[in-house]
Amino acid sequence: MIQPQLFDNHGRPINYLRLAVTDRCNLRCFYCMPEEGIRYVPKKELLTFEEIERVVRLVASLGVSKLRLTGGEPFLRADLMQLIRNLRAISDIKDIHLTTNGVLTVPHIDELKELGIASVNLSLDTLDRTRFKTITRRDEFDKTWSAFEALMRASIPVKLNAVVMEGKNIEDIIPLVSLTRAHPISVRLIEEMPFNGEGSHYAKLNWTYKRILQHLHEAFPNLQKQNDPTSATASHYQVPGFKGNVGIIAAFSRTFCGSCNRIRITAQGVLKTCLYDDGVLNIKDLLRSGVTDEELNDALLKAFAHRPKDGFEAETKRATQSVKESMSTIGG
Ligand code: SAM
Ligand code: SF4
Numbered sequence: 001m002i003q004p005q006l007f008d009n010h011g012r013p014i015n016y017l018r019l020a021v022t023d024r025c026n027l028r029c030f031y032c033m034p035e036e037g038i039r040y041v042p043k044k045e046l047l048t049f050e051e052i053e054r055v056v057r058l059v060a061s062l063g064v065s066k067l068r069l070t071g072g073e074p075f076l077r078a079d080l081m082q083l084i085r086n087l088r089a090i091s092d093i094k095d096i097h098l099t100t101n102g103v104l105t106v107p108h109i110d111e112l113k114e115l116g117i118a119s120v121n122l123s124l125d126t127l128d129r130t131r132f133k134t135i136t137r138r139d140e141f142d143k144t145w146s147a148f149e150a151l152m153r154a155s156i157p158v159k160l161n162a163v164v165m166e167g168k169n170i171e172d173i174i175p176l177v178s179l180t181r182a183h184p185i186s187v188r189l190i191e192e193m194p195f196n197g198e199g200s201h202y203a204k205l206n207w208t209y210k211r212i213l214q215h216l217h218e219a220f221p222n223l224q225k226q227n228d229p230t231s232a233t234a235s236h237y238q239v240p241g242f243k244g245n246v247g248i249i250a251a252f253s254r255t256f257c258g259s260c261n262r263i264r265i266t267a268q269g270v271l272k273t274c275l276y277d278d279g280v281l282n283i284k285d286l287l288r289s290g291v292t293d294e295e296l297n298d299a300l301l302k303a304f305a306h307r308p309k310d311g312f313e314a315e316t317k318r319a320t321q322s323v324k325e326s327m328s329t330i331g332g
Contacts, residue, residue, distance in 0.1 A: 003092050006063035008273070008307040016231070016262040017056065017064045020331030021080065022046060022072040023267035027101050028137040029125075031163050031196050032327040035137055038197045041329075047269045049083050051287050053090070055265065058296060060092035064263075068097040068121075070331035072267060075104035081111050088115055097121065099161070099332060102147030103140045109150045119157035121188075122148055125165070126172040135168055152183060159186040159247075161332075166206040173212070174219045180244030187244065188234055191252040193275075197326030209235070209250035216246065231261040251275075257310035267329050271300070273307040274314035275330065276323070280306070 006014045023040055025033065047055070056067060067087065074080055087096055095118035102122050112120070124144055126132050132141035151158050162169065162176050176187050189212050191205060216223055216237065226236040226245055233256045234247025250256065254276075264272040269284025281303045286296055308314035315323070 004063050009305050010309050013261050015064055016066040018068040018264045018331050020071050020267040021069050021074050022077040023329040024076045025073045025328050026103055031192050033197045038326045041268050057090055060090050065094045067093050070099040072328045102144035105147040106150050109154050113154045121159045121161050123161045125162045126169045127175050161188050163190045163192050164207040177246050180242045183244050185244040186247055188247040190249040193251050194323045195327040205252050209248045212248050231259045254311040276311035276314040278318040
């Protein structure tokens, strides 16, 4: 059967779901969570595997074909590999991707390969063990680096996610990008967003996508712009002769909203049609109230028909004006 294509009220296709399978994490990246952690939701408030599979099946029938599992740290969810196996069986979901900090990933890499995982986004903000510990507040660099090496050996496509932070990892930008000389990876340099779980507002961002690009041009004067895939959030560049590329993600400046194709389901089962909204539909409550597929379908379509046109509009529509969430509940 040909999969339908779903469009929102601004004519943008919706075909990509990012699902947070847990809000728990074994790191405390300072841009994501306070040092003492966040108040995790009780386990029974997380969507069950059956609930996840039902929702994914339903959105797939509406036109979603790409799925990303994220968190929190997805490998802290018990039986994650079983969930991936079950989701692989949903034929309309063509690609399953995973975002992880890598700390618990190595033992699962063969199985990820066998399951045909489309790619892994590995979060690595620095190549320096001391700075890694300062940023994540945990001394786990070696495990994340081992995950990188094992993913390379398994030939699983990898994107390295690095949040660019004044005073924290600016000296790592060029070494991270230099990994693309020998490795066919994409290094993604991400503007820091205000989702650190403390509600502090980033009125001014020092390292905007423009400054990041300028920094790259200074180190690599022959840097070349590449074509960006449809709906990409990253703007791609390559150093001629290097095997991989670099993507700059204007996550705070929000330059890419016009082609946004993604929706999110948080660890608590809440639908977000924009990263900057504060949740537009409580899917978990609906599921647990005994909703039929048809009713859930209608509720989802209604939410997709009221998407804000960009992250700035989404912010103005929030019930609570300032962003207070941790990215670990949203999933990034
Ligand atoms: N724990 C996994 C990990 O770190 O890869 C998955 C969840 S994490 C929330 C997903 C992505 O969001 C990571 O690549 C992380 O760097 C990014 N992220 C978290 N907080 C952010 C922030 N305030 N600004 C920009 N990116 C952020
Ligand atoms: Fe955990 Fe990922 Fe947030 Fe870091 S970015 S605290 S690894 S959820």
